[in-house]
Each structure stands twice: as structure tokens, then as C-alpha cells.
């Protein structure tokens with residue numbers, strides 16, 4: 001069959017090169033198309049903030065939703081739901097960077113250890129609207145607790161990493177605690193706009 005125009009001879013080569021350069025492969029018509037063979041460059045972000053667990057007073061941000069079988073606080077089975085403020089400094093009235101939404105549960109029968117699940121909802125600067133999800137064990141009696149980053153959204157899509165949490169101040173009367181978090185989290189350059 002005749003074509004109505006003839007393409008330049010280099011045309012097929014340039015198409016092959018284009019596909020090679022942008023690392024894209026399409027398998028049309030299949031369920032789940034490969035859109036990129038390689039992800040963009042990965043970078044590591046460090047962020048530091050203070051996490052405020054307010055259990056006492058008129059405006060708690062951390063409330064007990066499940067009591068333990070023994071009815072003793074902070075024993076196996078105890079669950080607290082949190083919507084804790086994240087601030088730039090240790091003072092509660094310092095600049096707000098976001099909130100930690102989630103819960104912590106006493107998950108060890110022998111130890112003082114929590115299962116913590118929290119979404120860090122970031123509210124400042126370029127991170128505003130993005131989230132980082134932390135899921136892991138918090139061995140309360142250890143000086144520094146390491147909690148894995150399970151993923152993220154927006155700026156932190158496909159994130160991985162870890163958080164190091166260290167108690168800054170615990171009020172023995174109210175039970176309130178201020179914890180310093182250092183989060184080390186990866187991201188892919190441009191990923192919040194490239195894959196919609």
C-alpha cells in the first residue's frame with residue numbers, strides 16, 4: 001500500500017532515541033501501563049520539629065479511646081488517638097509546622113513499648129499540604145526511638161526514611177510530653193507534578 005507522503009529516513013531512529021532518552025515504555029491496552037523505567041533523582045530531606053502530646057487540661061490533643069484490660073493507663077491494650085501540634089521550637093506557642101494525626105497503642109505485654117501510627121500533616125512552606133506516614137514501634141524507655149517512614153503524599157510521594165524521637169520534656173503532673181523529632185525522608189525530584 002502506498003503512503004501519501006514519505007517520512008525522512010532518520011525519522012524512525014529519532015523515535016527510538018526519544019524513547020530511549022525519556023525512559024518511557026508504553027504497553028497500550030494492558031491493565032497497568034509502565035510509564036517510567038526509572039524514577040527521577042532521589043534526595044534526602046531532614047526536618048526537625050517538636051511534637052506535643054497534650055493529655056491534660058481543657059484542650060487535650062491526645063485522648064484515650066481504648067482502656068487496657070487492667071484499666072491501668074499505659075498498660076497493654078491502651079490506645080490514645082492524637083492530633084498533636086508540630087512546632088518549630090519546644091514551646092507550644094512557637095511556629096506551627098503541622099500536625100501529627102494518628103494513634104499510639106501499648107502493644108507489648110512485657111515491655112513499655114508502643115505501636116505508633118501517625119500521618120504528619122505538613123502545613124508550612126513548600127511542604128504545605130503534603131503528608132509523611134510513620135508506622136512503627138516506639139520503645140518508650142529508650143533514649144532515642146527510631147520509627148520508620150512508610151510513605152508520603154504530595155512532595156513526599158514514594159517517600160521512605162526514618163524518624164528519631166527523643167523526649168524533650170515530660171510533665172509528671174499532667175502527663176503532657178514534648179518530643180523532639182528528627183525525620184530523614186527521601187523524595188523524588190518533581191514527583192508531585194510529574195505523575196498526576
Ligand SMILES: *[C@@H]1O[C@H](CO)[C@@H](O)[C@H](O)[C@H]1NC(C)=O
Nearest residue numbers: 122123124125126127128129
Ligand atoms: C497552606 O495551604 C492552605 C491551603 O492551601 C492555606 O490556606 C494556608 O494559608 C497555607 N499555609 C501556609 C503557612 O502557607
